[in-house]
Amino acid sequence: MNTKYKDLIEQTFDFPQEEFKTENNNLQFHGIDLMSLVEEYGTPLKFTYLPKITENINKAKGWFKKSIKDHDYKGRYYYSYCTKSSHFKYVLNEALTNDIHIETSSAFDLDIVANLKAEGKIKDETFIICNGFKRDQYIKNIGALINSGHKNCVPIIDNYEELPLIQEQTKKKFKVGIRIASEEEPKFEFYTSRLGIGYKNIVSFYEREIANNPKVELKMLHFFINTGIRDNAYYWNELLKCISVYIKLKKACPTLDSLNIGGGFPIKNSLAFDYDYQYMIDEIINQINEACKSANVAVPHIFTEFGSFTVGEASGAIYEVLYQKKQNDREKWNMINSSFITTLPDSWAINKRFIMLPINKWNHRYERVLLGGLTCDSDDYYNSEQHINAIYLPVYEKENPLYIGFFNTGAYQESIGGFGGLQHCLIPHPKHILIDRDEEGNTITKVFKEQQKSQELLSILGYDKSS
Structure with a gap:
């Protein structure tokens, strides 16, 4: 038995x-x-x-490379890591050895970027995609990064007030993206994401605020849904709407050349896990390619923002x-x-x-x-x-x-x-x-952080002698 x-x-x-x-x-x-x-x-x-961080980054790059070749896709692919998944330096150090880009969510994220730039691990050419709802310090840090000469800092406009606030902090021309406020899955308690600008308002926002603005250049349309990249009707429907917005915006804005499809690749949560990454990427590339050909517009460069997939x-x-x-x-x-x-x-x-x-x-x-x-x-x-x-x-x-x-x-x-x-x-x-x-494949281990001690917790709680 x-x-x-x-x-x-x-x-x-x-x-x-x-x-x-x-x-x-x-x-x-x-x-x-x-x-x-x-x-x-x-x-x-x-x-x-x-090493698993590097392995997953290169897997995704390989899948996109194959799809771009198979579909004769004329755009390039850029892998970005969204730091909110894990901000630890050992994660960023490993990920940045693989020629990737960064997506940020807050003011302190850009302090991390400044630290890594000072060490030479992030270059001026590295894309820093600044997402999220932007409060004062985040706006100031974005302005400081642009003013420092960073060539590819791209704040993603989340609401109508952000653009003039960023302009107040910048001394030179800068690039921006616009985030689409995608519709949520039917089971959600609300219909539309709180993040971004509505599908129907994006082209008019560009024409009103950016088209004749000599200080701003629109480069990216940003799309993300909470459920991630899944093979279901909801995902494909939202992607097609996003592609439609890209085509309309591209016809109005010649400088637009990139589509950010966000992230959401699932990671293994069971020994029975089954997800065909290559198939999903093939379908995404094919749908973008065919839609742009039909509309007679140039296909965009593709950006992704993989967090859990990178480090999980x-x-x-x-x-x-x-x-x-x-x-x-x-x-x-x-x-x-x-x-x-x-x-x-x-x-x-x-x-x-x-x-x-x-x-x-x-x-x-x-x-x-x-x-x-x-x-x-x-x-x-x-x-x-x-x-x-x-x-x-x-x-x-x-x-x-x-x-x-x-x-x-x-x-x-x-x-x-x-x-x-x-x-x-x-x-x-x-x-x-x-x-x-190491280079010979031998395992190396080191302690990053010892188990917390009582004194650390007592200090936080105000019980140490100095408080």
């Missing part, structure tokens, strides 16, 4: 997979022995595997099962040595699912369990896994610790969880390590 955990996984999924395999009944991630990390650094532990699959978290509580005849609670609310906040806030696998004991029998966090909050739990609507793990043994990993957690979790700040019930933020490879 096949009753081992490994049998369950191999019978349920196509396993091993590109990033996951087992050796000596322990899990490996991109060839890294995760139990060796546990033995060296302990748990709870967060890790980021930096690079990171994971490892916990130890401290104890098993049997609360009734059927429910077994495996208590982890951390908190889901603080370390994986999306699992609590929006019921997001991550890949969850045991690190060790793959040759042991399995049981159905619930996972509980350390806080006293009743919502601090993880009770279903995307692929089988239940959690199965190797049987708990008090004398033989079980370690579990959550994977593809690299986007948003640190910033939403309040990295380096207060944590719910004062559960400390875990130790965080970075994993890289």
